[in-house]
Amino acid sequence: MKTKLTELLGIEKPIIQGGMAWIADGALAAAVSNAGGAGIIAAGNAPVEYVRAEIHKARQLTDKPFGVNVMLMSPTAEDIAALCAEEQVAFVTTGAGNPGKYIEKWKSANVKVIPVVPSVALAKRMERAGADAVIGEGTESGGHIGEITTMCLVPMVADAVKIPVIAAGGIADKRGFNAALALGAVGVQCGTVFLAAEECNVHENYKKLVINAGDTDIAVTGRMTGHPCRGVKTAFARKLIQLETGAKEGWADEFEALTLGGLRKAAKDGDEKEGSFLCGGIAGLVKEIRSAQAIVDSIVG
Numbered sequence: 001m002k003t004k005l006t007e008l009l010g011i012e013k014p015i016i017q018g019g020m021a022w023i024a025d026g027a028l029a030a031a032v033s034n035a036g037g038a039g040i041i042a043a044g045n046a047p048v049e050y051v052r053a054e055i056h057k058a059r060q061l062t063d064k065p066f067g068v069n070v071m072l073m074s075p076t077a078e079d080i081a082a083l084c085a086e087e088q089v090a091f092v093t094t095g096a097g098n099p100g101k102y103i104e105k106w107k108s109a110n111v112k113v114i115p116v117v118p119s120v121a122l123a124k125r126m127e128r129a130g131a132d133a134v135i136g137e138g139t140e141s142g143g144h145i146g147e148i149t150t151m152c153l154v155p156m157v158a159d160a161v162k163i164p165v166i167a168a169g170g171i172a173d174k175r176g177f178n179a180a181l182a183l184g185a186v187g188v189q190c191g192t193v194f195l196a197a198e199e200c201n202v203h204e205n206y207k208k209l210v211i212n213a214g215d216t217d218i219a220v221t222g223r224m225t226g227h228p229c230r231g232v233k234t235a236f237a238r239k240l241i242q243l244e245t246g247a248k249e250g251w252a253d254e255f256e257a258l259t260l261g262g263l264r265k266a267a268k269d270g271d272e273k274e275g276s277f278l279c280g281g282i283a284g285l286v287k288e289i290r291s292a293q294a295i296v297d298s299i300v301g
Contacts (some may be wrong), residue, residue, distance in 0.1 A: 001300060004164040005187030008112060009065050009091060010130060012036035014209060016135075016166060018191025019069020019093055020143070020278075021045070022267040026057030030072055031199035031292035037300070040093060042069045043080045043255045051080055055087050065090035067114075072097025085109040091257075093189075096144065100129045108234035114166070116189075118146030123157045123165075130249075133164040135189050140170030142192050142280040145220070145230050151183070158184030165180045172282040177299050190299065192280040205270030209234070213245075213283040216247045221276075225255060231278040236262075 005014040015037040017024065021044030029039025039062075041054045051068065058066050068089050070080050073096040081102040084092050091112035092099075098268035107130060116135040117123045123134045136157040138150025146153075150169040157166045167180035168189035180188045194200055195210045209232045224244040229235060240258065243251050251282050259276060266275030290298075 014187030016189040026054035031063035035293040035296035067091040154183040203270030218275030
């Protein structure tokens with residue numbers, strides 16, 4: 001299938017794997033790229049040398065294009081941005097901030113720039129700044145979320161900008177892919193479904209929680225903090241929700257202390273007592289562990 005996304009990145013199928021911190025490494029990125037899509041290495045708060053090593057690992061495993069997700073609020077963001085230009089990765093996706101000051105450097109290194117946007121206003125701003133495309137990410141997605149649904153956001157962004165729009169949030173099968181195209185997108189970004197990929201190195205407890213999750217087993221924590229996150233409704237998640245809605249004095253400091261390092265505890269340690277098992281609302285459609293190739297083919301094949 002040829003779309004503006006496949007033309008932009010030089011890939012076979014219009015699907016990007018989400019940049020999931022502590023999860024999306026060189027092995028998963030290479031597997032998705034080898035399957036015809038575009039894999040992503042998530043930089044998160046990782047040090048530069050870790051990200052460099054994952055880029056080199058991916059290049060040993062694939063000769064296809066892959067990208068790096070840069071979390072702009074990270075203390076290492078500036079160094080990671082420079083690394084992406086130095087290594088001339090095929091593209092970068094960005095979140096949690098404005099990548100404007102890095103765009104010229106990236107484009108000079110022939111790195112395509114694809115920011116994740118939760119609103120029409122930011123999509124327009126990114127187009128003016130020189131972005132090659134944008135990812136319209138709805139609130140159905142996992143991790144940090146906005147408030148507008150994919151169904152509403154994607155067509156509004158597609159009408160507002162001339163650059164290609166990629167849909168994200170709540171997409172895990174062919175039905176979601178076809179819906180995204182109908183809304184005006186030129187491809188999709190999927191994260192949650194790749195948590196159950198054979199090549200995903202996330203802890204087995206994480207995979208089991210996602211596979212066993214039903215439609216009511218997903219919850220949003222952190223709404224009262226202004227930084228909401230969607231994930232599996234574990235006992236830990238329920239504790240966080242109770243804490244933030246209880247109006248107890250000092251709850252915000254306690255909430256921050258409890259969640260510090262929570263994603264790493266989930267992804268690397270499988271810690272169900274203190275880990276944040278982030279995933280999208282579409283987890284109820286993820287029922288088995290499959291290869292990245294099988295997942296890609298089931299969505300865009």
